Amino acid sequence: MKTAISLPTLGAMGKTGTWRVFRPIIDVEKCIKCWRCWIFCPDGVISRDDYPTIDLEYCKGCGICAHECPVDAIKMEREKK
């Protein structure tokens, strides 16, 4: 019997950024680098560069990062069609 094996793939479900209705936008001037947005992002799309940067190809727009930011440095803006 052959065993079915799936292999690790980036974007296994495709470019999940297309699911997004609201887009997170970070104001780096306000950011205090607490990295709460990074740890709480369910999609792991926030990277730890000098400041947090969001990979919009995969960000699903849940808004957790904006909701959990202690200094309101992230706002959610409606995607344009």
Add this chain to the structure above:
Amino acid sequence: MAIKDLPRDEYLLKGHAACPGCPITVALRIALKALGNKTILVIPACCSSVIQALYPKSGFNVPILNIAFEAAAAGASGVSAALKKLDKTDITPVVWAGDGGSYDIGIQALSGALERGTNFIYICYNNQMYSNTGIQRSGATPYGAWTTTTWTGKKEHQKELGEIVRAHHIPYVATATISYPEDLYAKVLKAKNMKGPRYIEIFAPCPPGWRFDMSKTIEMARLAVETGAWILYEEIDGQFAFTSYSKKILEGRDRKPIEEWLQLQGRFRHLTEDDMKKINSHLDEKWNQYKKS
């Protein structure tokens, strides 16, 4: 350890299939930071099977044995035995299962594996229902909650699987949640560095299942702890202690009124005053018991 000092390693790949705002993937990201890549996950049928995406692709960068709904702990026992035989004991077999697969259908496999002293970690993420199949009640669904099978509100209180597991007297038992990532990380790391059966339960608020806005997943977990609806504890070789915010409550800080947590969730929208009384007295009873012990 502060949030910023948690490891940067990621074992969950971008573009997985979880709903936006999913608690499981937050929990999994943090747990895998502690477990590392020398891990084999054993996953029964649940949202976590779906989140991986479709064959032949996987959104997880660790090996997974997907197995039948009731069989996770039995499957992990096999993995554990094989790793021992192959002398690869640096690899940790870890069950990652929902509350349906743990409290209900998988409980006998779990109990058996614990009693046999199986060398593995069992992690149950508790979203208080069967979410993968469209929100049915489980043994972990709390009193009053709407699900598609308790559409006038559940009539029974949830059971406490942590207490059942503690009765097996295994080396490590802990509860955690995603709003306290340092606590969660520390507990998984502690478990990883021990041997024998280890059990961790992670409270996981689910936006579509509980009917709240997807940006509030973390807040919902935090409020559950602050209102005492979820308790953070750990038991190491029989030594039981509350941790993190729950410890502060035990030592005298006020518990927030449970209404603050309930009112944010559509699944509790229909509660009556009588329901509220039942919920409050159940909660008081639980806390009084812990305060005594």
